[in-house]
Amino acid sequence: MAYLKASDISIDFPLYHTENRSLKKALLGQVSSRFGVDKKSRPVVQALRDVSFSLKTGDRLGLVGSNGSGKTTLLRTLSGIYQPTAGTLSMEGKLISLLDPQQGMNMELTGYENIRLRSYYLGLSKSESQMFEEDVVGFTELNEFLDIPVRNYSSGMIVRLAFGMATAFSPEILLMDEWILAGDAAFMAKAKKRVEGMVQHADILVLASHSPSILAEWTNRLIWLDGGRIVADGPAMEVFESYLPSQDFQQLLKTRP
Numbered sequence: 001m002a003y004l005k006a007s008d009i010s011i012d013f014p015l016y017h018t019e020n021r022s023l024k025k026a027l028l029g030q031v032s033s034r035f036g037v038d039k040k041s042r043p044v045v046q047a048l049r050d051v052s053f054s055l056k057t058g059d060r061l062g063l064v065g066s067n068g069s070g071k072t073t074l075l076r077t078l079s080g081i082y083q084p085t086a087g088t089l090s091m092e093g094k095l096i097s098l099l100d101p102q103q104g105m106n107m108e109l110t111g112y113e114n115i116r117l118r119s120y121y122l123g124l125s126k127s128e129s130q131m132f133e134e135d136v137v138g139f140t141e142l143n144e145f146l147d148i149p150v151r152n153y154s155s156g157m158i159v160r161l162a163f164g165m166a167t168a169f170s171p172e173i174l175l176m177d178e179w180i181l182a183g184d185a186a187f188m189a190k191a192k193k194r195v196e197g198m199v200q201h202a203d204i205l206v207l208a209s210h211s212p213s214i215l216a217e218w219t220n221r222l223i224w225l226d227g228g229r230i231v232a233d234g235p236a237m238e239v240f241e242s243y244l245p246s247q248d249f250q251q252l253l254k255t256r257p
């Protein structure tokens, strides 16, 4: 059974080049400032503050909030890229993160070479590698483009390949940032089917996005972040009702499948 538990997570980013006393004073003197100081009195941005939640098998969590509210920082913390400044994170289950389309991809190699390289890193047997390649090739529909270096791909084509490789094996915990939305409509329909397949296998999804319609479709729970803190956590439509301007919420209700 997969689970993920964040307890009072805080993340501070050190601010370099703020030795200038008046700048430091200006940053720290603002009301409701995100700026603070660490234990050694060095200026920091307080990217996340006391974030706590737990997820269990079947939970599809969306992260909403304005620019700079902490969504990407939270995803990166859950994926292990950032170490919390305070608090603890515990989880059980194989985790895959789709946070950066070029993550783990060699831009100088062709699509096929990248697929084979990934098989190698995953430690797959010969028959598993073959199945992996067939699955990714079929999913991406990149056809002859798989024979040319990835640096010649469009951003949507890179998304197809990255998403195809990362989701060929069902992870138990899947973390996604909204770059996945760079795909075209036909790709989105396929990607959604693939994610739904994974979630149906009782996995955990965490998705950060600015798109209410995508979140309403893909998630069943929302966390609303503001200034690095959780301001609401609950069923997706309930949180949307408080988060969205009422006109946008009414529109979302109308367009829901």
Ligand SMILES: Nc1ncnc2c1ncn2[C@@H]1O[C@H](COP(=O)(O)OP(=O)(O)OP(=O)(O)O)[C@@H](O)[C@H]1O
Pocket: 013, 014, 034, 045, 046, 047, 065, 066, 067, 068, 069, 070, 071, 072, 073, 074
């Ligand atoms: N590497 C970093 N160094 C310093 N500060 C950072 C770093 N990454 C993020 N921050 C700060 O942390 C805060 C949260 O940023 P984050 O990127 O997590 O927000 P977000 O909700 O994903 O925003 P957006 O919707 O614009 O993508 C911001 O104030 C940002 O300036």
